Amino acid sequence: MTVLIKHNLHKVFVNGDWLGCVQDFGSFLDRYRHKRRVGEINMYTTVSHNIIANEIHMWVDSGRLIRPLLVVSNNMKDKDYTHEKFRQWINFKNDHVKQLRDGTIDIDDLAHEGIVEYISPEEHENTYIAFEHDRFKQHLKDPLHRYTHVDIPQGNMGLVALTSVFANHNQAARLVFQTNQVKQTNSWALKNWAFTAHKDLYHQVYNEDPLVSTFAYRHIPPMCTNAIVAISIYGGFNQEDSLIVNRSSVDRGLFDAAHLTYDKCDIEQNEIVCRPDPSNTSDIKSYSNYEKLVNGIIPEGAYVQEGDCLVGKVAKMQKGDMKDPNIVYTDRSMVYRHKEPAYIWKVIHTQNHDDREMVKIVFQTFRSVKLGCKFSNRSGQKGATGFLYDDTDMPTTATGIKPDLIFNPLSLITRMTTGVIFEGMLAKIAAHTGTCPEATMFKKLDTDNIASTLKACGFNHNGTERLYNGMTGQYMDAEIFIAPIAYQRLQKDTCDTVYANSISPTDALTKQPLHGKRILGALKAGSMETACLSVASINFLQEKTHEHSDGINAYVCEKCNSRAVIANEEKNLWKCNNCGDLASITKFSTSHSSQLFLNEMAGMSVGSKIHMKKATFEVPE
Known part of the structure; x- marks a missing residue:
């Protein structure tokens, strides 16, 4: 170590392996960073300098966090340079913005031109970053602020996070929730969804583009509904995260969705597809309905319930297994075992991995909004249906507009989702002016301009209105915020989770109850359920053996x-x-x-x- 310090040497590491030493570390760093910018080495290479340990680390392995930054250039290498002549600039021009919007170039093309550079956390201590472009413009001629890069705030986020509106105005945890909830949203997941078979595919019938959009929504299909939302207690059925939903809006198709899944049936070599004949077939399922079969298979468009036969097939019995000479076949039909009725969406004839015939039967179930169904806005505020009011019982504005959803104003206090309010105010303006406001995070928001525009459209400056109580007809003595807000219906339906069972089948080996709703399995009793049952049991024993006894x-x-x-x-x-x-x-x-x-x-x-x-x-x- 003393020899390295004496000769002013710096160790060079590549992916943690020591390769050698360099003496002029400054020119070494400049040379390899220049190679990265012009594309001679991979643009994702990390070149960091540890000043304290006199070490240079270069990383080219996978799994590293990186983010794009705009490269700053200056005139300090000019021959006639003085501090009075200091200038710094970025090479990102308006032409690049137009080309990015047109799709002729992407950000990797800018990286190959040296305009954008990917930086990892190890290299941050060697950079001087302007956190926003406006701050950089304030110091264009200031030699004391010699920036190396300009931050791209949206570049720190992924495409999923950029679906959140005004995320910088919300609590940080709400952005994390939105990134999880947007993946559970009912949407058009596939363009060919009608011709394929997928397990648990949720498809929303009526999708809309949001009135207030973000950068990410330009690159994904519609996945939400612009619902008229009021912020009010209105009876109290929307406690905490619950929502009051307009039943008439649901009847008109609000948030209607379909659930697609499939069952498959392998046809073995010794099996015959047909409708089993009870006169010559054993093991006929007495609880099943074979009347809907056509040539042994349920037809497309048929309505099926639990117990209906989907694929009828029989296998010829061996002579040693025949107890009755008239019974020559055994029933091996596949039966519909789901509790929820469904329609046969598609019947697909294909082959399995053993090149044997296989039939896939796709079911479609209609999912309208019911109590317990979950929704979420794009600020990460999730809510479940607490009650459904008829259209006549919902509050109404002076112009006759009735809300589709009502959520509790107390939920805004703990969630701190002020982005919902901004989204609603801009959505009102968008609906009346025909514009599409931008709500990507870190975009500047002029609240004074929003208030003046709302006044020009005939609304209050804060987006509130006076409503009439739909139950009493009286004028509600309060200003209630009401506006169109984009809501997402999540893949959390009540019919998928509601389940109760008293006796379940057991495992043949362990004799323990089996788990699963489809096989009528047992429900798991966790630590919290066990504690609740023990407390209730103690109170029950005390009541029966003491209070109701002697x-x-x-x-x-x-x-x-x-x-x-x-x-x-x-x-x-x-x-x-x-x-x-x-x-x-x-x-x-x-x-x-x-x-x-x-x-x-x-x-x-x-x-x-x-x-x-x-x-x-x-x-x-």
């Missing part, structure tokens, strides 16, 4: 621990035969049988004393 209240003197006391609560008389008026009488709960036992002992000249102690809870170590 439970009584007895009295004892705490000074002499004797039961020889006189106690009359009605007349407020308390006396101990041993201590007299100085006694300290205490009432306690016990059983009559225990007192009878002590009395019988006293009749045999065996005394007893009862020591009282206050009940305390001890925390185990």
